[in-house]
Amino acid sequence: AQKVTQAQTEISVVEKEDVTLDCVYETRDTTYYLFWYKQPPSGELVFLIRRNSFDEQNEISGRYSWNFQKSTSSFNFTITASQVVDSAVYFCALSESLGSSNTGKLIFGQGTTLQVKP
Amino acid sequence: DSGVTQTPKHLITATGQRVTLRCSPRSGDLSVYWYQQSLDQGLQFLIHYYNGEERAKGNILERFSAQQFPDLHSELNLSSLELGDSALYFCASSALAGVETQYFGPGTRLLVL
Numbered sequence: 001a002q003k004v005t006q007a008q009t010e011i012s013v014v015e016k017e018d019v020t021l022d023c024v025y026e027t028r029d030t031t032y033y034l035f036w037y038k039q040p041p042s043g044e045l046v047f048l049i050r051r052n053s054f055d056e057q058n059e060i061s062g063r064y065s066w067n068f069q070k071s072t073s074s075f076n077f078t079i080t081a082s083q084v085v086d087s088a089v090y091f092c093a094l095s096e097s098l099g100s101s102n103t104g105k106l107i108f109g110q111g112t113t114l115q116v117k118p
Numbered sequence: 119d120s121g122v123t124q125t126p127k128h129l130i131t132a133t134g135q136r137v138t139l140r141c142s143p144r145s146g147d148l149s150v151y152w153y154q155q156s157l158d159q160g161l162q163f164l165i166h167y168y169n170g171e172e173r174a175k176g177n178i179l180e181r182f183s184a185q186q187f188p189d190l191h192s193e194l195n196l197s198s199l200e201l202g203d204s205a206l207y208f209c210a211s212s213a214l215a216g217v218e219t220q221y222f223g224p225g226t227r228l229l230v231l
Contacts, residue, residue, distance in 0.1 A: 033217045035219070035220075037222070042224075043206065043224065043225055043227070044120070044222060044223070044224045044225065045208060045210075045222035045225075046120075046222075047120070047219055047220070047221055047222070050219045052217075091161065093161075095216075095217050096163075102215075102216040102217050103166065103173070103174035104149060104151060104166040104168075104173060104174055104212070104215050104216055104217075104218075104220075105151075105163040105166065105174055105176060106151075106153075106161075106163060106220060107163075108160060108161040109160075110160050111160065111161075
């Protein structure tokens with residue numbers, strides 16, 4: 001069965017610290033997609049990144065960076081020089097597939113609550 | 119703003135009642151997905167519609183049903199409500215079906231008393 005594990009329930013850092021959010025996934029598929037979403041206190045889910053299983057290049061977007069390692073089934077997310085506005089719950093998700101077809105269902109981890117203190 | 123709209127934002131109702139949640143996808147998107155977020159279950163997929171047809175079902179209760187209309191908006195109907203149905207219900211949309219990025223609406227917060 002496909003599964004996403006975010007072992008860190010809560011992380012607290014002081015502003016300007018770097019922080020890494022871990023995501024470990026399980027799937028038997030060779031083709032799959034991974035996502036990160038942010039849920040700020042206002043409640044909406046904001047898309048951050050989508051990565052397919054064939055692209056292991058790390059990605060950087062401003063203060064955000066993602067490290068995808070198929071060998072360890074991990075897709076970790078790092079925020080550099082964190083800011084108070086980064087305080088949110090962050091979800092890692094995996095696209096579900098049934099054999100050769102993709103259902104469109106996203107399998108979410110339990111989320112990591114990040115608190116950035118001033 | 120993702121471009122996905124959901125109404126109402128908040129809903130308070132009593133056990134045994136029936137409610138309808140509405141979702142309008144981003145302009146041009148053909149797929150609509152519904153998810154439920156609760157404290158104990160986390161984010162759970164309910165159902166996926168593509169261009170008016172049901173494509174996939176998750177652990178959606180029989181008391182819940184959904185449809186997607188010709189104008190592509192979708193409604194999630196929840197009936198015989200129980201206290202445990204209190205949750206945040208999200209709608210998401212994507213351009214096509216499958217592995218497209220899903221953009222989420224602001225959610226409808228349902229409280230069953």
